[in-house]
Amino acid sequence: MKSEWALWEIFIRSQHGLAHRHVGSLHAPDAEMAINNARDVYTRRNEGVSIWVVKSIDIAASSPDDKAPLFDPANSKVYRHPTFFPMPEEVKGL
Amino acid sequence: MYAQMVDTGTRVAGNELDAAEVRFQKRIDDGIRVEPQDWMPDRYRKTLIRQISQHAHSEIVGQLPEGNWITRAPSLKRKAILLAKVQDEAGHGLYLYSAAETLGISRDQMVDDLHSGKAKYSSIFNYPTLTWADVGAIGWLVDGSAIMNQIPLCRCSYGPYSRAMIRVCKEEAFHMRQGYDMLMSLCRGTPEQKQMAQDALNRWWWPSLMMFGPPDADSVHSEQSKQWKIKLFTNDELRQKMVDQTVPQAEYLGLTIPDADLKWNAERGHYDYGAIDWEEFYNVVKGNGPCNRERIATRKKAWDDGEWFREALVAHADKKSKSKLQAAA
Numbered sequence: 001m002k003s004e005w006a007l008w009e010i011f012i013r014s015q016h017g018l019a020h021r022h023v024g025s026l027h028a029p030d031a032e033m034a035i036n037n038a039r040d041v042y043t044r045r046n047e048g049v050s051i052w053v054v055k056s057i058d059i060a061a062s063s064p065d066d067k068a069p070l071f072d073p074a075n076s077k078v079y080r081h082p083t084f085f086p087m088p089e090e091v092k093g094l
Numbered sequence: 095m096y097a098q099m100v101d102t103g104t105r106v107a108g109n110e111l112d113a114a115e116v117r118f119q120k121r122i123d124d125g126i127r128v129e130p131q132d133w134m135p136d137r138y139r140k141t142l143i144r145q146i147s148q149h150a151h152s153e154i155v156g157q158l159p160e161g162n163w164i165t166r167a168p169s170l171k172r173k174a175i176l177l178a179k180v181q182d183e184a185g186h187g188l189y190l191y192s193a194a195e196t197l198g199i200s201r202d203q204m205v206d207d208l209h210s211g212k213a214k215y216s217s218i219f220n221y222p223t224l225t226w227a228d229v230g231a232i233g234w235l236v237d238g239s240a241i242m243n244q245i246p247l248c249r250c251s252y253g254p255y256s257r258a259m260i261r262v263c264k265e266e267a268f269h270m271r272q273g274y275d276m277l278m279s280l281c282r283g284t285p286e287q288k289q290m291a292q293d294a295l296n297r298w299w300w301p302s303l304m305m306f307g308p309p310d311a312d313s314v315h316s317e318q319s320k321q322w323k324i325k326l327f328t329n330d331e332l333r334q335k336m337v338d339q340t341v342p343q344a345e346y347l348g349l350t351i352p353d354a355d356l357k358w359n360a361e362r363g364h365y366d367y368g369a370i371d372w373e374e375f376y377n378v379v380k381g382n383g384p385c386n387r388e389r390i391a392t393r394k395k396a397w398d399d400g401e402w403f404r405e406a407l408v409a410h411a412d413k414k415s416k417s418k419l420q421a422a423a
């Protein structure tokens with residue numbers, strides 16, 4: 001039998017209440033084994049308190065060619081950042 | 095190193111870089127990481143597949159010399175530590191295989207290439223671990239050298255490789271320290287124990303220096319790899335760093351490095367060291383080291399013996415998904 005196990009992307013939530021973060025990938029025959037393997041491969045030093053596994057083929061990704069149309073429009077909108085508005089030094093709480 | 099003499103492919107002489115390649119090189123020069131979906135020259139892709147898979151194979155085969163000693167560790171504490179260290183190496187292999195897969199080679203292909211002898215792994219793992227002190231020497235010298243090579247690779251141009259290296263480096267420091275700690279115990283022990291440590295250093299010193307690969311003058315592929323930022327220091331630069339770092343560590347242990355020509359060169363600000371027997375290195379790389387055959391045979395046996403288990407996992411997964419479907423119907 002020569003069928004390679006599916007590739008899974010692994011997401012771990014660290015101790016500090018942050019969002020799950022992508023840490024890498026691994027092969028496993030099913031989700032349960034993917035979680036077991038992720039425990040061994042990615043959390044040997046208390047790196048996490050929760051694991052998500054997602055089949056790699058189920059992830060839809062933006063294409064590198066779309067980088068400009070997707071992300072360039074944000075460049076010209078500097079007013080979205082608080083630093084765009086200089087505030088008088090003597091006014092507090094802003 | 096864990097990847098030695100990685101072929102960067104041949105470029106047709108006089109062939110100008112085409113526009114896409116020029117743009118690619120510019121991005122690398124600007125420090126922009128290359129990610130799996132980005133366009134990349136075929137030679138860059140192939141070179142990286144060779145380099146990363148070779149590195150992965152080294153982590154996996156590298157478990158064998160030390161794994162040998164897990165059941166014979168002198169205390170429960172040392173046994174637990176060694177077990178954790180060897181398990182880390184399995185993890186390093188997996189991070190690296192995953193990184194290589196993003197370049198379009200399958201895991202099965204890489205495993206096949208290792209078992210058939212087509213793919214290489216580091217020369218260092220073809221030497222035997224004759225005594226318990228060898229396990230300490232490996233942690234100290236081999237993992238120590240690996241760190242030296244891998245810390246710069248955390249900044250390499252290929253995103254998945256650099257991220258794998260960051261994880262690996264975090265774990266390697268433990269490997270080096272547990273090795274040195276083991277040798278400290280031996281060197282503070284009986285004269286026989288100290289002699290055992292000295293003997294291990296005698297046997298591992300030269301192979302550890304060879305591990306960095308041939309001298310720069312003979313490293314035909316270094317230039318291209320440096321340009322692509324998948325190699326950040328030359329073999330000789332890293333080897334010199336390793337010697338400079340290790341000499342005082344050996345002095346602290348009260349051990350003698352087996353090199354009559356080793357001496358501080360105040361002018362260079364580095365230690366000079368004796369000639370390396372490159373014939374031995376090439377012989378090991380060709381497959382004629384003391385343990386080459388045994389290592390691959392052990393790997394293959396583990397793979398074959400695990401086949402029924404891999405099949406059982408798939409059968410179990412299939413059965414579960416079928417019964418889930420039935421329950422839903």
Ligand SMILES: [Fe+2]
Nearest residue numbers: 153182183186
């Ligand atoms: Fe490692």
Ligand SMILES: [Fe+2]
Nearest residue numbers: 096153186240
């Ligand atoms: Fe390594």
Ligand SMILES: [Fe+2]
Nearest residue numbers: 183237266269
């Ligand atoms: Fe290691």
